[in-house]
Each structure stands twice: as structure tokens, then as C-alpha cells.
Amino acid sequence: MSHTVTQLIYLVASVLFILGLKWLSSPATAVKGNRISGVGMLIAIVVTLLDQAIVTYQVIIAGLVVGSALGLWMAKAVKMTSMPQMVALLNGLGGGASLLVGGAEFLRSELVNEQLPLDTSITMQLSLLIGAVTLTGSLVAWAKLQEVMTGKPIIYPGQKALNALMFLAVVGLSVYQVSVPESLLWPFYAVLVISLLLGVTLVIPIGGADMPVVISLLNSYSGIAAAMTGFVIRNEVLIIAGALVGSSGIILSQIMCKAMNRSLANVLFGAFGATGGGSTKTAEGLTVRQTSADDAAVQLAYAKSVIVVPGYGLAVAQAQHIVREMADLIEKKGGEVKYAIHPVAGRMPGHMNVLLAEANVPYDKLFDMDQINAEFERTDVCLVIGANDVVNPASRTDPGSPIYGMPILNADKAHSIIVLKRGMGAGFAGIENELFYNPKTAMLFGDAKGSLQKVVTELKAL
Amino acid sequence: MSHTVTQLIYLVASVLFILGLKWLSSPATAVKGNRISGVGMLIAIVVTLLDQAIVTYQVIIAGLVVGSALGLWMAKAVKMTSMPQMVALLNGLGGGASLLVGGAEFLRSELVNEQLPLDTSITMQLSLLIGAVTLTGSLVAWAKLQEVMTGKPIIYPGQKALNALMFLAVVGLSVYQVSVPESLLWPFYAVLVISLLLGVTLVIPIGGADMPVVISLLNSYSGIAAAMTGFVIRNEVLIIAGALVGSSGIILSQIMCKAMNRSLANVLFGAFGATGGGSTKTAEGLTVRQTSADDAAVQLAYAKSVIVVPGYGLAVAQAQHIVREMADLIEKKGGEVKYAIHPVAGRMPGHMNVLLAEANVPYDKLFDMDQINAEFERTDVCLVIGANDVVNPASRTDPGSPIYGMPILNADKAHSIIVLKRGMGAGFAGIENELFYNPKTAMLFGDAKGSLQKVVTELKAL
């Protein structure tokens, strides 16, 4: 196939990616959007396979089959609650692929002693560096989320200096590599090793719950790495797709940071959650009121209006289906049930939406923070399920709190509040929550799924 | 300056255009946006002046000075009500410039007997053709709006066939020109003349009030022509800016059509307003109730809530300032005044907003149709000033009406309605308006400015 035709077809693929992202902006067209973007990918793959530079197909076909099988299996097997890990892993593999491509290109040019033009070697170097950081960084993020390693920030003295040093070393070596006329092997390997290490050391000081921001950022990097590869092999679809992903990742991580009222720099370098905040209030002298599943059920059965505030605990307990069942029962008894979704509830953006959608909760019952916050004061019962930070009034009142200024759901404004959690454990931010000591609040201790199960049984009996 | 640097600076200019359009999306940043886009233009001009292809500067400087002076003068002199004409004229000149550039390039290549590559000649041909149509089409639009020629559609038998024929001739000649090896002069001139004619014959059958749609479309064409010129001279800033303008024009004309509930094809080929609609209701047997400025003033002075519905007549009468004065007086007396802005009130999109903004009406008093339509039924007095079609209930009730289905302002739902117009003249769509015969409606005949002047005098006296 002529080069021109190939290029044009690549353009078609790029347009499909663009349309795909465009349609992802509404739940009604999102499925179509994702599929059309997939079609774009298929087209890009098929066209590439017809490229004259490809001479042997065995290896390729083996690779395609193995990769597709693994990918499909992972997509089928993953639990909805493990989405963040899944994305981290996929993202790492993407970075790895771009690292391998850059490396292979370098070694090939080395082998045939080809003199690369300056811009090619610069972009190749970048694609190597970014690919490597993305690979190991994402793997660490995966390990933290999967709890293979500790979710707590790992910090040690001189950490930032060391990271800065490694970064400078990589940059220095890359500049050296690019500027000397012959392509040398040792700086190549050095850059490779240090970049891989850098991915690890940059991510370990970040707390487990901040991983979505990190993943999104690394996703952005892997997009940029793909774009760099595009510069190297002069391929426009790589550049366009890479740039789209690059900007998408950055925007998403900014949105997340904004919702947590923190800066990106604070997320990346703040080692948030490593130590308790200075002025964090303690709960000494305060008492909580406990309730039982029976009492909670009675209260819910007679409530006219109920707002459910789901949080990370709901995801952990996998309680989304039973929540739905409970809501149906309450509605059958004449109450109205709404869900208040905080933008950073759970561990990744839209986490709660995905979970509740899985349980077939109609999405016109899901309300954004801004939409529903005024309604709490008119609500009989607010049911807080495994949420903590997103309903912590300290963000309004305590300037010393690490979450001070983060917009929260006004759960404390409801006529009465029932909180479902296992004990008095803190949330992600590691701080006390006044809400639990509010006289209007009753605590229902236990795993969220178990507690809800009991409530449902009671509701049915009533 | 090296070509690479020039290209990079052009990219900077393109980015400034993009930012400019982005910031135009909010009144708060729009001024900044327009200026930054102007800075982009300045940069593009300066960089071009440093291009090595430019050898003599006298002509250029003369051209720049003359053009800037004329442009500035026009911008200062134009009345806000004449904006549509102004845009039409500027747009025509833009098309003319791109026609001249394409022509000059062709003649030059002809002179030195240069053999142009295929793609260059195709794009050159397109830039000629589109530039010519834009030039004459915009001039006709200008003439119609300025009432230098009749605003009525000019139609004659076989019009569409003739236009189609001319179009085919242009296409045929262009293909011929491009496909023969030598560049011939006669097809060049033929294409030129026919394209210029085509611009005229395509626009004359369109009614004067549809000119904004036409201008927007021609603006889109002139953007595309600029992009084509960019293809010819391989200049990226031309391509990007041209494409931006090209899509902006198309989108805007679609938005306008949608607000009028008509298709673009209907606007362009429907000769709307040439003849009265078939089932248009007549007003026989119905009577209107007249009122005087005194009575209207009394009614307004005691109204708690007033909604002003401005229309094309307000623009014609230049009554924006006096409306503002009246509103201030009513508010001083304790009433509340809001403005209901229909998306196609007046003769160009946002026409009313510009006029009222000129009179310093704060823009939080201006409401979109969707925002305010529910409020009419709670409103004491609806003051319709020179508006007609946008408040015609026939669009809801009469399926035979040419405006059937167009969303309207619910003026007829107000407790009482006062309509200011000169007589019983029809609006743009040329049809009767039931609203004027509504028992709740009182007509205050006379030029809007004059009538309002009297109302204001009375209000002050009360």
C-alpha cells in the first residue's frame, strides 16, 4: 500500500479516536464512543500490518494473539472494585511497550551503525525515558492499590534530593548521548536503569489513596511517550492519539486535585497521610451513639426522604447490590431515596458511579455534590455508607485540618444521620470526624455489606 | 530568519488564535480573547514581513497603511445597528483578498512558465473559486442589509437550474485547467467571471433577513479559502486559522437555523418570504385594542413585574437607550424589569444583546428564552418592543404557518401585554400575529423610540 494511502487511513483512525472521546462525554453515547475508538485502533493495526517495513508475520501474530488473550482475560476477570489497579497495570504495560519500541529502535540503529538525525535521537531518548518511568511507576501504583505493598507513603531522609539527582543524571546522560556523534551503549543502559528506578522512587512516597492521581498522570506520560515514538517513526496517528491521551491525563489529574482542594505538587511531593496533621482534633471526652440494624430499619421504613452517601467502604465491602435492594424496599414503603456522589468519594474519580451503575441504580437518582447539597436540610435520614472524609465537617470549620477547604457533602444538615462503618477507623486523610459525635448521628458498626444485609432482612419483615 | 523559526512563530500565532476563540466563550474573558487573537495576527504579519521572499517594501507598507486606516475608520464609524452589514462587508473583503492572492500566484506561475504540482493547482483553483463567491456573495448580502437593493428574495424561472449549470461549468473548467499540463489563461478567466457571478446569483434569492445565516456561511467559506491558500503556499498558520474560521461559520449558521426551526437548505434555497405561506391565517373580523402613551405609562408605573421583549423594530428605531431609561424609572417606582432575549430576535445572533449592552443594560437582567419562558405567567406587563415573529403564538398552534415549530417567547401568557410598533405591518416571516388581537393586548402605535419617549415623559410626571 502506498505511503500516502497509509497516512490517510491513519488520519481516519485519528478522527475515530477524536469522535470516541467526544462521545464519551455523555452516558447516552459513551458505549458507542468507546467502540468507535476501538474501531479506530483496529484500523490503525490493520494498516500497520500492511506496511512494507514488516517482513515476517509469525512473531507479530504470536504477539497479537498472546496480548489479546491476556487483555481479554484481564478485562473479564477484574472486579469492578479493582478498576484502579487494572488501569494502573494496563497503563504500565503501555509505557513498557513504548520503552521497548524506543529501545529496539536504538539497538537496531546501533547494530547497522546508522547515524540518526538529531531530532530522531532526542525524541527516541524521551520515549525511552518516559516509557520506563511509566512502566515502573504504574507497577508501584498497582502494588499499592492491590495492597501487595504498603499503601502508606515510604519516606526517608534525602529522598527528594536523591530523586532530583537521578533525574539530573538521566537528563545529563541523555544530552550526552544525543550530542556525541556515535551512539554509545553505556549511556543507553544507564539511562534505562536510572529511569526504571526513578519510576519507583517517584511513586513510593505517595500515599495509596492518591494513586488515581498518579495513574492519571502516568497515563498522560504514556500518551506523551506514544507521541514521542510518533515523532521518531514519523507517524501522525501516534502523535495525535498520544497528544489526546497526554492532555486527557493531565486534565483528569487536575480535576481530581481540585476536588480534593490540593495542588498537584502537594499530591506528588507532599507525602500526604504519612504523619497525622498538626492541629487534628482528637475525640477525647466525646461519645458516640450506637444503633442496631433493627432500629435503623424502622427509622428508614418510616422516612419520607433518604439520602445515601456512599464512600470507599462501600466499595471495599462490595455492598453496592444490597444498597440497591434496600433502596427498593424503602421506596416500596413510600420513601424517596437519592444518592449523593462526592467527586472524590472512593478511590478513583467516578468510582461510586461505576459501582452503583453495576448494581443497576438508575442514574437519575445519582446527584452531584452541587446538585444535592441544599437538600440535606430537608432530608429525614442521611445514610452514610463507608464514607468518611467526604462528610467531615472539619473541612468547613478547622483551618488546621489537612482537608480544610475541601468541599464536602452536608450530611450533618440532615434531620438524622446513620453511619455504617466497621469501627472508629479513620478515612484516607487519617483524621477524626466530628460528624460521628454529632447528637443527631447514630453509628451502625460492622462490615457495610453485613449491616445492610441485616437492615434489608428487617425491612422485609416490617 | 530561518524557515524553521518562522514556522514556529506561526505556530505561536495559531495558538493565540485558538486561545482567543476559547476566551470568547465568556463575557468576562471575551475582550482579552479578542485582543490576544489580534496579537496573534500581529505576530503573523510581522513574521511574514521578515520572510526572504519579500524584496520590496514600498508597496506593502502602502497597502498596510491604507488598509489599516480604512479598517479603523469603518470600525469607528459603524453604528451598532449596522453590525450585520459591517460584518458582511469585511467578510467580502477577506474573500476578495484570498481571490487576489490565488489569482496573482496563478498569473506569476504563468509568467515564468512554472509547472505547478497537481495539489498546488487544485488548492489554488479552490482558493480562487471560493474567494470569488465569498466576495460577490458578501457584497450582495451587504447591499440587501443596507437596503441599497431590495431585501425581498429575487426569483425567476429556471433559477436553480441556472445556478447548478454555472456551478458545474466552474467545476468542469477547474478540472480541465488542473488536468491539462500547461496552465491556460482562458479557463482561468472563465472560472473567475463565473464564480463572481455565482456569488451574486446564489445570494439574491435569499431574503434580507436571512442574510446573517448567509454571511456566517460565507465567513466559513472565506476561512476555507484562507486554508486553501495555506495549502498552496504551504503555510500552517493559514491552514489552522482558516479551518478554525471555517468550522466556526458552519456551526454558527447551524445554530441560527436551529433557532428558527428551519434547515440550512431551506434558508439557502427556500426563497423564504417571497410569497405568503399557504394556510396563513388572516385577521379579518378581528379587532385590535389601541392604547395611548399615558395609559401605558400608568400601567407600567404600577406594575410589580415587567418583561421587555425587544425585537428587530427596537434596532430599527434605535430605541435601546430610551428603553434603559424607562426601565430605570420603573425600577425607581418599585417594579422589576427583565429582558427576554429570543435567540433570533433582530437580524443577527446576539443582536439584541449587543444593542442592550450598548445602552448599559446590566447583563444579569438579560434572560435567554429557556430561562424566562416560565416566568411570563407570573408577570404583570409584557412590553413587546418592535418584536413580532418571536412572540407569534401561531408557531405553537398553526401547523400551516411558515414559523410553525419555532420556539417562541410566551408573551401571550403575561397578565397584560403592550405592543409597540408603527402599524399592523408584518414581521420578517410576513404573517399575521394573533397576539395583537388577544383581548389582553393593547397596541401602542408609532415609532418605538417616539412612543417610548412619550412613555418616559409620562413616567417622570407621575
Added chain:
Amino acid sequence: MEALIGSIVIFTLATFLGVELINRVPTTLHTPLMSGANAISGITIAGALIVAGGEHGWISTVLGFLAVVFAMINVVGGYAVTDRMLQMFKRKPEQK
């Protein structure tokens, strides 16, 4: 051909970008948008300058001169009139 493809890609991307950007502009600002976009289309000035400034015989020079004048009216007139309109949209407190 390679360069043509590049141009086509750029054109396509810019068109999509234009659609996204314009769709965000509220009706209120459509008239200034129209004249502002119109001013941007005066970018043909770049082509006009090159034609007018090269020495390719008097025809090119005359046509080039006219092209520069036309394009410049479009550019300067367009930006100036848009600015004039937008000034009116400024919030009052800022104005005084």
C-alpha cells in the same frame, strides 16, 4: 505528497478544535464571535504580503497591493469592531 498529507491532518484537527471551541460560545456573544472569527480569516494577509512583496512583474504587484489592502481592512476593521462590541459587555463595576 507527504507535505500535503501533513496539511490535511492539520486542517482536520483544527476543524475539530474549531467546532469544540465555537460550541461553547453563548448566544449572547455570537455577533462579536462572528466578527472576531471574520477578523481571523484575514490571515490571508500573510499570503497577500508575500505576493505583494515579491518582484514578479507589475500584475502581481498590483494584485498584491489590493490583496494587502483588502485583507488589512478585514483584519483591522474586524478586530477593532469586535473590541468595540465587547467593551459593551464588560461588567459595569469594572468599567468605571
Added chain:
Amino acid sequence: MEALIGSIVIFTLATFLGVELINRVPTTLHTPLMSGANAISGITIAGALIVAGGEHGWISTVLGFLAVVFAMINVVGGYAVTDRMLQMFKRKPEQK
């Protein structure tokens, strides 16, 4: 250099376009957006295929094979898992 400039222009435009597109996506869809965008970044597959399919010695082939596998997991896994999530967002009446 000419080609590099073209690439830079394309990259810039695509970045702006990306920003506009992503800013429109509601929070609800951010998780699928993340995995969907991630799948798109698997476009490195194009590079991987070329590296794996050329005959440039066994190192390139092995690295290329791995690159294809990695990229393909990213692509297929990403699209499949996004589709799975989005299925859940479909309005109920459409589903049955």
C-alpha cells in the same frame, strides 16, 4: 526539520483538542474515560508491530514481540474493560 515542525504543529493542535474534549466529560464517566484514554495510548502498537516485523536481528525481534504483547494487552484489555463499565451506564429500558 520541516517534518519535525509539522509534527509539532499536529501535537499542539491535538493537545488543545484533547483538553476541550476531556473538559466536557462529566465526573460520572471519569473512570471509564481513564481506562478508555489508556486504551488509546496503546496506539504504540503501531510502532511495536513495525519493530517486531522487521528483520533486524534477534534482539529487535524479541523486544518487538514483547512490545506487541504489552501494547496489545493495553489495547484489548483497555477497550474491553471500558466497554464493560459503560454497559452498566446504559439506561435500563434500553438494556432489556
